[in-house]
Amino acid sequence: MQIIGQIQGWIILGLGLLALATEAYAxxxxxxxxxxxxxAAGKKSKTFWVAALALATLLGFAVLGSGLGLLAIxxxxxxxxxxxxVRPAIDTVMGRGR
Structure with missing residues (x-):
């Protein structure tokens, strides 16, 4: 039974790393x-999104390895x-859209 707990721990760590990478990319x-x-894209300001995403990345780092709790979500x-x-709208405005 101990091996199952260890596998679950590795899965949670992997998901946390994936979430952290996604937050950092954004x-x-x-x-x-x-x-x-x-x-121009009709979205909130750059300051708002940078602050929100910086907080999201910080939360992702803070809970890394401790499970996918409310803060990670x-x-x-x-x-x-x-x-x-937001990203697709900005890419469209900048001429990089699909």
């Missing part, structure tokens, strides 16, 4: 964009909203 993308692209949801909604 943060880096937001930092590299022009501030006017956010308003909040962080990945913020990054997911950015990557699924």
């Amino acid at each position: 943060l880096i993308h937001a930092v590299r964009q022009r501030p006017d692209a956010f308003t 909040i962080g990945i949801v913020v990054a997911g909203v950015y990557l699924a909604d």
Whole structure:
């Protein structure tokens, strides 16, 4: 039974690392964009998204390895909203859209 607990621990750590990488990717993308692209796309300001994603990345790092608790879920949801909604809109405004 101890081996099952160890496998579960590795899976949780892997998921936490994946979430942290996603949050960091979203943060880096937001930092590299022009501030006017956010308003042109009809989204919240660059300052808002950089702050929200920095907090999400910090939460992801803070709970790394301790399980996927509420803080980790909040962080990945913020990054997911950015990557699924804001990033495509900004890419379209910047001429990189599909």
